[in-house]
Amino acid sequence: MKLLVVGATGTLGRQIVRRALDEGHEVQCLVRSFQRGAFLREWGAQLLRGNLCAPQTLPPALEGVEAVIDAATARPTDAIDQVDWDGKVNLIKAAKAAGVNRYVFISILGAEKYPDVPLMNIKHCTEKFLAESGLDYTILKPCGFLQGLIGQYAIPILEKQGIWVMNGAAPIAYMNTQDIARFAIAALDNPDTVKRSFPLAGSRAWDSNEIIRLCERLTGQDARVSRMPLGLLRTVKKILTYFQWGWNVADRLAFTEVVVGSEAIIAPMDEVYETFHIDSGEITTVEEYLGEYFSRIMKKLRELDYDREKASKKKLPF
Template identity: 25%
Template sequence: MNVLVAGATGYLGRFLCAEYARRGHHVTALVRDARRAEGLADVLIEAEATRPDSLEGIMDGVDLVVSSLGITRQADGLGYREVDFQADLNLLREAETAGVRRFAYIHVLKADAMRGVPLVDAKAAFVDALLASDMPATVIAPTGYFSDMGEIFEMARRGRVWLFGDGTQRFNPIHGADLAVAVADATDAGRGWAEIGGPDVMTQDEIARAAFAALGTEPRIARLPDALRRAALSVMPIMPRRISGPARFFLTALGHDMVAPRFGTRRLSDHFATLAAEAAHHPSGAKK
């Protein structure tokens, strides 16, 4: 099968390329800069998904498109509407023209509960367009990635973790490699929708303690009233978009349990142990 991965140089995209290649598929990576993607796939195609003309013909002969395209931290002056909605819509339209057999998209969990957050609204608008099209679709809604837990680890490394509320909100984030397996399983099976989380359901407090345990340091957790989180959300609309965009998403998600059916074998505690080992070799900063 010929698979095209959009967003191939992102955290999840690299794992998607590797997983589909492992299954024997011919993988094409859609990238903005091929220099960042050497060895990532069988074929590298440089294109700007925000420009439909640059996509013409790139999906000829492709059976499956998997898009993890999106922005978390805004750059290049582009917003969520331009990338998470319009760029993915451009990909969908080209896929329709090329006769692609299935389009898979990486969404977010609990999008309906987070309406009004620009990132979520853009993704939800694309999902609506995808499901309204004649294209067979697979929508994946993950709980969150291990890489999203890097901020908690960094706070622990600096000596104190700050949490909103009582720390009882539950999460089961998933490693990118495990999520890539779940995505490939879903597309192989022709599933329409799948909500996916990692193997361990943990409270925010437990996640913080796991970070301290990996570092071998005494847990120091400070709790802020959840009213402060809600107050911060109330002023986000007047903040610069590059700051308010990701902050609104993360602050909103922190107010929900983000738990989905468990999948995978990679544990967050092991991920934190890896970060701790890296931090020991690079004391000025750990990788996230």
Template identity: 35%
Template sequence: MVTGATGTVGSELVRALSNRGVHVRAGVHSVIKGDRLRQLNPAVQLVELDFQRPETLDVALTGVDRAFLLVPFVETQVEDSKRFIDAAKAAGVKQVVKLSAMGADAEPGIQLGRWHREAEQYLAQSGLAYAILRPNSFLQNFITYQGPSIREQGAIYQPLGEGRVSYIDAFDIAEAAAALLTADVARYHGRAFTLTGPEALSGHEVAAAIGAATGRPVRYVDVPEEAARQAMPGAPQWMIDALMELNALGRAGYAAPITADGQQLTGQRPRTVQEFAQANRHAWQP
């Protein structure tokens, strides 16, 4: 069972598991988006899953042996996670692999990490076999969030100063998740893996890689935090505050560490920014 199956990491995981010949059930929030997963694997089983509606969890988890838990970036993510863990236990699931975030174990940490930590701890105390993936920021954020400004203005605007970040490609997160979900359940039980890319990049270096891949110049613009806040009209205050906390960590260099955890799980070097930019160059065409 893959939750968040239509999203950035989940869709990659459906692909990774399908490539390994695993029978995949995709928990989909919107069925129309779920239909696109059938292009990755016509045999994928689609089932409605809404973290806010417990009755969908019970149905979706029936007969599931192993589950990937990914909650979206919403204010209810801790309750959503707990509800899923309870339902997984009741359904007799043998293993839950939870997607968390780098630094979730840091004290006192930041809001985003604390939410993940609370869910991690709930999972650890559930009695289920489990493993945790703590990825750094995704390279795909340069498509999902920065994509419009790169396409329209050839610019990446971020309040990150000269801070370096060891961004990871969602492809590598999915490969690590697939490795956990196909290994013997006992092998990685109770372990947490911090997933990073192979290099820590400045905003200028990311911009240069995307520029080289698209053939159009892209520049990085360090913006003051206040300007970044103003650039998110309509976003709830908790979300703006949480993202600004994360950016402040990045600016201070806390998002730069590089780990070998992913490679230990998959046996593969994680993708570089050049490889990511080349593979996704069409995403930034105007």
């Protein structure tokens, strides 16, 4: 199947490209910069320069395409409404005009619950727009990515840096982006997923304290933890809304407030596994993911220490 992957250079998008190529699909990637997407070309994907906010660039990228997988979202420097709303509307309209058969959209779990949070509201509005487009769509709603735990917890602990966590942060059922990519590709030729939405959640929800304790156990190091009250986050967000330059930051802080709320971010998955014909036992757990990561890192550190020790024992030639 000939696919167009949008958001292909992102944390999830690159895994979707990798999975699609491994399964024999012909993959095209819409990118703003060929340099940024060079690794995708090395994998075997074709790069097409385009921008969701420039609708005239989309029809050439969709020529002959049978399915679109949309994993794009605004970068921190982008305006959320321009990319995640205007850009997605442009893409959906262009896909419809090009006669695309399948459209897989990556949204966020529970987006409909937070109309006052810009990113969540836009994702929900995009879901509704897609559902009304007439395309054969599938909407996937992940909770959170396991990959995000590396920068938030693993690296600071290894480097003996401080970790900032919110008091009372909600547990999140993280899922590996490789597993999410598996669901996205599996949806393409599964008629039971057409015109339906599915949550994507890990085996259980983890709070920040549990993750920190797991990292400490796996590394044998103590974490330096600093806690921020949720009230401070709300105050900063409110102040930023008074300044035009702070609107984009305030929008993102509003989303942060959702993921650190009191309600656990998780969803039942039994029906999802059955529909997609995927074995739940093959899905990566938090313990497995962090265990493998720290195992590789600790091994590398031991090798570096050994090489340094060996080099220090060499005698000078004079």
